[in-house]
Amino acid sequence: MISAHPAPATAPHPLVEQPEHVRADVAVVGAGVIGLATAWELRRRGRSVVVVDPEPGSGASRAAAGMLAPVSEVQYQQEPLYPLMIASAAEYPAFVAALEQAAGGTVGHRATETLVCGVDAADRQALADLRELQGRHGMTVEQLPLRAARALEPALSPRLSAAFRIPDDHQVDPRRLVAGLLAALVAPELPEPPESAESPESLEPPGLPEFSAARDGGPAHLVHCLATGLRRNAEGAVTGVRLADGGMVSATWTVLAPGTGLGDLDGLPEDWHPPLRPVHGDVLRARVPAGAPDLLERTVRGLVHGVPVYLVPRTDGTVVIGATSREDDLTGPSAGGVFRLLRDAQALVPGVADLELVEVLARARPGTPDDIPYLGRVRNPDGSLVPGLVVSTGYFRHGVLLAPLAARLAAQLATGGSGADPAADAEHLASTDPHRFDRPVEARRGDPEPATAGPGPRSRSTR
Numbered sequence: 001m002i003s004a005h006p007a008p009a010t011a012p013h014p015l016v017e018q019p020e021h022v023r024a025d026v027a028v029v030g031a032g033v034i035g036l037a038t039a040w041e042l043r044r045r046g047r048s049v050v051v052v053d054p055e056p057g058s059g060a061s062r063a064a065a066g067m068l069a070p071v072s073e074v075q076y077q078q079e080p081l082y083p084l085m086i087a088s089a090a091e092y093p094a095f096v097a098a099l100e101q102a103a104g105g106t107v108g109h110r111a112t113e114t115l116v117c118g119v120d121a122a123d124r125q126a127l128a129d130l131r132e133l134q135g136r137h138g139m140t141v142e143q144l145p146l147r148a149a150r151a152l153e154p155a156l157s158p159r160l161s162a163a164f165r166i167p168d169d170h171q172v173d174p175r176r177l178v179a180g181l182l183a184a185l186v187a188p189e190l191p192e193p194p195e196s197a198e199s200p201e202s203l204e205p206p207g208l209p210e211f212s213a214a215r216d217g218g219p220a221h222l223v224h225c226l227a228t229g230l231r232r233n234a235e236g237a238v239t240g241v242r243l244a245d246g247g248m249v250s251a252t253w254t255v256l257a258p259g260t261g262l263g264d265l266d267g268l269p270e271d272w273h274p275p276l277r278p279v280h281g282d283v284l285r286a287r288v289p290a291g292a293p294d295l296l297e298r299t300v301r302g303l304v305h306g307v308p309v310y311l312v313p314r315t316d317g318t319v320v321i322g323a324t325s326r327e328d329d330l331t332g333p334s335a336g337g338v339f340r341l342l343r344d345a346q347a348l349v350p351g352v353a354d355l356e357l358v359e360v361l362a363r364a365r366p367g368t369p370d371d372i373p374y375l376g377r378v379r380n381p382d383g384s385l386v387p388g389l390v391v392s393t394g395y396f397r398h399g400v401l402l403a404p405l406a407a408r409l410a411a412q413l414a415t416g417g418s419g420a421d422p423a424a425d426a427e428h429l430a431s432t433d434p435h436r437f438d439r440p441v442e443a444r445r446g447d448p449e450p451a452t453a454g455p456g457p458r459s460r461s462t463r
Contacts, residue, residue, distance in 0.1 A: 031056030035257035037407035088405035108173025229266030237387035278364035
């Protein structure tokens with residue numbers, strides 16, 4: 001499904017500002033996809049919002065390929081993550097419909113299916129074994145004869161060993177998504193759902209009352225500055241954030257979505273150091289030569305001698321190729337990583353060799369030890385809740401996919417609302433508990449400091 005809307009405008013908006021002191025109901029720290037989506041959900045719930053970030057949308061969201069892939073992203077020993085991915089993917093159509101209406105432009109959502117391919121016999125067996133796991137969780141994965149796969153995508157290599165069709169894995173363009181969220185956040189007012197809409201519910205995510213202009217929290221303030229720490233009152237409640245330029249934001253609630261920068265903030269609860277690691281990924285963007293037909297219609301993912309690679313086609317003729325997963329000190333693109341991506345992409349789709357390479361990019365994604373995000377209320381050392389504070393970070397490869405669910409849950413925590421299925425939401429929040437790696441209280445009272453939590457399961461397929 002391709003929206004007929006034009007792309008949202010991306011020019012700086014006059015409401016972008018950097019005042020000495022700004023006040024709002026909620027301060028959101030971080031303007032990646034997670035922070036922006038959360039701010040937009042808060043605005044739709046009638047809250048005034050300030051978003052604090054020196055460069056909105058320039059981090060991991062800038063590099064993301066935007067695969068909405070709750071099925072092909074399944075990995076072993078990550079069972080708590082599956083329900084999060086499935087639930088958020090189910091919320092995407094309504095999330096996109098409402099956002100495109102508010103932003104007046106497309107976010108590049110496409111409901112095209114995904115093909116997953118293997119090159120050698122070991123790849124074929126690995127994908128077949130994974131299909132069994134996916135099937136046990138009710139996911140649809142159809143094995144295709146290679147001739148049928150090449151009929152769907154003629155550019156596929158004739159030397160593939162296996163092909164699987166996943167009809168429920170789609171895509172969105174993260175750069176257009178960021179632009180759409182920014183446009184919706186600073187719009188003078190949010191539109192009423194049109195009377196010709198299929199149904200009011202089609203534009204509303206679960207748990208959000210039918211929207212009305214009277215419930216609009218108003219245009220957000222975007223503060224282009226780094227947040228350095230939390231503001232606290234005498235009772236310990238968080239009352240906003242302090243800024244690197246000496247300014248401040250006052251807010252009743254603060255949502256922390258700063259990616260890998262969480263640990264750099266002053267004022268977090270004592271002894272709360274949720275482990276986060278930066279996982280660098282190299283991503284390429286290439287373009288079909290002028291006048292040539294599109295290379296692919298569907299997303300193609302695959303294993304090439306055990307190493308994952310993906311190709312995500314856009315409607316403008318570009319193809320996103322990714323991604324490596326490096327836990328090293330190289331913040332820029334890796335020459336070896338770029339070589340491997342091009343080599344492996346050509347093993348699946350030989351026509352990649354004829355594309356024009358237009359961008360080589362690397363970004364760090366925030367990873368937790370179990371690769372499941374931190375989303376929930378923050379607690380003091382004695383177990384009591386810190387008034388006014390929610391954290392939402394550590395999304396690793398899944399930030400774009402999990403954005404609708406994460407935004408809704410964080411907004412509900414800050415507004416006291418509930419979703420259509422409170423029991424399911426409670427299970428999601430139990431899985432994402434930001435204190436799940438805390439040491440027991442008795443250990444904090446005198447036991448030796450344990451070794452720093454190491455990286456979780458390493459995944460070579462990233463977005």
